Amino acid sequence: MYAIVEIQGQQFKAEAGRKLYVHHIAEATNGAEVVFDKVLLADKDGEVVVGAPVIEGAKVVCEVIAPMIKGERLIIFHKKRRKGYRKRNGHRQQFTQLLIKEVVA
Numbered sequence: 001m002y003a004i005v006e007i008q009g010q011q012f013k014a015e016a017g018r019k020l021y022v023h024h025i026a027e028a029t030n031g032a033e034v035v036f037d038k039v040l041l042a043d044k045d046g047e048v049v050v051g052a053p054v055i056e057g058a059k060v061v062c063e064v065i066a067p068m069i070k071g072e073r074l075i076i077f078h079k080k081r082r083k084g085y086r087k088r089n090g091h092r093q094q095f096t097q098l099l100i101k102e103v104v105a
Contacts, residue, residue: 001045003103005060006038014060014100021069024094028067034098036060042105049105058105062098069095 002015007022014020028034039058042049049055071093078087 004041020098021095025096066097
């Protein structure tokens with residue numbers, strides 16, 4: 001059984017036992033339980049239910065493994081040719097790691 005769930009504006013495929021990296025959730029603490037109820041699609045043994053826009057009563061229960069993890073470093077480089085202008089900047093996105101405990105649909 002799996003479900004497509006919307007978490008902070010992004011859609012993820014949720015299956016029990018799977019780990020997800022989502023954008024940083026500010027109020028998450030280590031070991032806390034988080035419930036997401038914006039389930040857009042659910043598949044239970046080949047029987048697909050599509051919400052309009054969400055499925056009523058469906059939810060995904062997750063446990064927070066790590067409240068803040070930094071992603072890979074991205075290098076942002078700006079240059080204007082023939083002007084001597086070069087600017088280098090870096091960025092590391094913050095994520096929250098979740099373990100999906102169960103999908104209720």
